[in-house]
Ligand SMILES: NC(=O)C1=CN([C@@H]2O[C@H](COP(=O)(O)OP(=O)(O)OC[C@H]3O[C@@H](n4cnc5c(N)ncnc54)[C@H](O)[C@@H]3O)[C@@H](O)[C@H]2O)C=CC1
């Protein structure tokens with residue numbers, strides 16, 4: 127368990143990462159709507175920087191769903207943002223209602239931020255996925271409307287790898303069944319079809335952050351590791367990359383999936399793949415529920431081809447915890463699956479450890495705060511990555527322009543023409559597909575110029591969204 131001291135240390139590193147608490151690096155956020163209404167100047171009492179903004183960070187509203195870790199809540203509260211926290215995900219209708227006027231949304235793997243939902247978000251600037259997977263968000267549409275999306279690319283990788291390692295051994299020893307039997311008073315001391323994992327072959331599909339961590343753990347247990355990936359990746363230890371999925375399937379005793387949910391990974395393992403596996407082998411999945419065709423897996427277990435399975439993810443998962451939530455209404459085959467021997471089922475807890483969740487909370491909250499406060503999009507999964515060094519405390523009359531626009535010719539000429547009456551201190555621009563992001567710090571800007579700059583930028587044909595920080 128992470129001690130309060132460890133959490134403190136992590137928070138301290140977060141503080142220095144984003145320069146909170148009045149350091150010279152801070153620029154203030156001015157949401158467009160607030161800026162456009164002539165709100166009288168409000169200055170946060172805790173800030174030591176010269177606060178030129180006409181309103182406080184208290185204008186920023188953040189919706190946090192799915193029990194996002196308290197480390198994130200503390201960071202956002204520390205920023206003075208308004209935080210609305212929910213333990214579970216919301217229904218689509220509730221989400222549409224809640225998302226209307228917030229500037230940021232924090233979710234985990236269950237909340238679906240579809241085009242339909244995002245269309246109702248009028249002030250949304252940024253989305254934080256407090257997890258690795260981002261398949262639950264329509265990333266292209268988010269970028270199209272100028273909403274940056276961040277995740278935590280590896281804070282829970284180790285937790286998933288450790289769970290899988292535990293399950294490899296549990297399947298080999300039929301631990302799940304023995305435990306259930308003991309809970310119901312049955313003493314069943316058997317060795318038949320129970321194995322050591324030493325000397326067996328683990329086949330890893332997807333050798334990324336999780337797959338490669340698992341590779342190291344498995345070798346420490348004396349297993350041979352094969353992996354299949356669509357890109358060539360350096361092997362750790364004595365693991366071997368194989369060139370085809372079929373080769374991995376035919377040579378492995380355990381096959382585990384660690385790929386993202388994409389069109390290509392949908393039903394990556396289905397009836398033909400189970401048929402290609404060794405008799406009596408095992409299947410594990412802690413990636414996404416779409417990756418394995420579970421009805422076919424059930425048939426392969428029933429036929430004795432597959433000796434057991436450990437599943438952490440499902441095509442449909444309950445929105446919240448509770449008795450009776452995992453039933454045939456959710457996925458029609460559930461009662462059939464739970465009746466089979468040597469089936470270990472977990473409720474999407476691969477990344478659910480104290481260490482992972484607190485680290486994710488800090489990492490994603492830091493990225494969101496930096497994006498809201500400074501416009502830095504480094505680490506975003508759907509946006510060009512742009513950042514500028516902070517403004518000095520003694521810099522006066524400086525405005526940071528954040529201009530998200532369509533990636534077409536002529537933009538820089540137009541924008542720089544608008545900014546040309548001021549000194550462009552520094553500027554950075556990058557594009558990703560159809561979206562481009564320009565960040566510029568301009569000086570010699572009077573308060574009275576700001577509205578004019580905003581109006582001119584707003585009138586450009588390329589604009590997707592604009593924020594001015596000052
Ligand atoms: N159960 C849980 O709680 C958790 C589940 N996950 C899931 O695990 C997935 C993998 O996580 P990471 O290892 O961090 O991702 P990663 O992005 O580091 O690695 C994924 C690997 O899969 C490979 N890949 C992609 N398509 C493939 C295909 N068709 N065939 C073979 N390889 C393919 C990629 O080249 C990459 O090397 C995530 O996308 C997420 O959906 C992640 C964390 C927790």
Ligand SMILES: O=C(O)CCC(=O)C(=O)O
Nearest residue numbers: 234235257258259477478
């Ligand atoms: O912890 C969660 O809610 C989701 C974990 C996960 O699946 C991920 O990180 O992609």
